[in-house]
Amino acid sequence: MKDEDFIDIEKFCPSIRVDVLLSHDNNFIKKTVYPSAKCYLRRKVAVKLAQVQKDFEKLNLGLKITDGYRPLSVQKILWDFLPDDRYVAPPQIGSKHNRGAAVDVTLVDFEGNELDMGSNIDEMGEIAHRDYDNLPAKIIANRTLLEDVMVNSGFIPLPTEWWHFDDADWENYPLEDICIGELEKSESK
Numbered sequence: 001m002k003d004e005d006f007i008d009i010e011k012f013c014p015s016i017r018v019d020v021l022l023s024h025d026n027n028f029i030k031k032t033v034y035p036s037a038k039c040y041l042r043r044k045v046a047v048k049l050a051q052v053q054k055d056f057e058k059l060n061l062g063l064k065i066t067d068g069y070r071p072l073s074v075q076k077i078l079w080d081f082l083p084d085d086r087y088v089a090p091p092q093i094g095s096k097h098n099r100g101a102a103v104d105v106t107l108v109d110f111e112g113n114e115l116d117m118g119s120n121i122d123e124m125g126e127i128a129h130r131d132y133d134n135l136p137a138k139i140i141a142n143r144t145l146l147e148d149v150m151v152n153s154g155f156i157p158l159p160t161e162w163w164h165f166d167d168a169d170w171e172n173y174p175l176e177d178i179c180i181g182e183l184e185k186s187e188s189k
Contacts, residue, residue, distance in 0.1 A: 003043050006069060009039045009046050010039065013049065016053050016063045017108055018065050019064060019065075022067060027122055028124060034180050039069070041101075042100040042167070049103060052153045055152075061108065064106050064114060068102070071098065071178060075095050076091040098177075099175055102170065103165055107142060116139050117139060118139040130157060130158075130159050130160075130161075
């Protein structure tokens with residue numbers, strides 16, 4: 001398997017919890033756009049994320065992923081809904097998600113309960129910004145912990161979304177528009 005191959009993170013690292021928001025209508029666009037709740041990432045990105053998971057497990061915590069690879073056609077749907085480049089990358093440029101080199105994550109406790117991060121994982125507004133500090137100390141500590149461990153493993157935080165992290169090597173991967181269903185089919189071969 002090559003570093004640039006897409007892999008299912010749940011199969012690669014089963015201890016990471018996955019709840020892909022775009023696979024149901026409980027998301028910021030209130031619409032289901034993925035055919036299943038699968039999360040794919042480039043293999044090299046998944047390796048880094050598995051190490052992050054191990055680091056958090058030492059603290060009796062873990063990761064919960066709500067998005068990974070996102071087809072470019074889905075990026076267009078998101079942009080049509082919210083054409084604001086603070087939160088959604090314009091499809092003509094593309095997102096790191098469209099390269100399989102970005103993840104939306106939060107922290108969970110040992111039982112899978114999300115830690116309080118002060119906002120929903122896809123809330124678009126100032127409260128989601130990393131520099132927003134009008135929050136209780138515990139929430140700031142949770143956000144800081146997530147960011148510190150992700151950064152130490154080679155991820156770059158997005159300033160406007162506490163949950164979004166890009167792989168530092170994102171430029172090594174092309175923009176893709178392979179639908180999630182196609183990745184599932186190729187995986188089962």
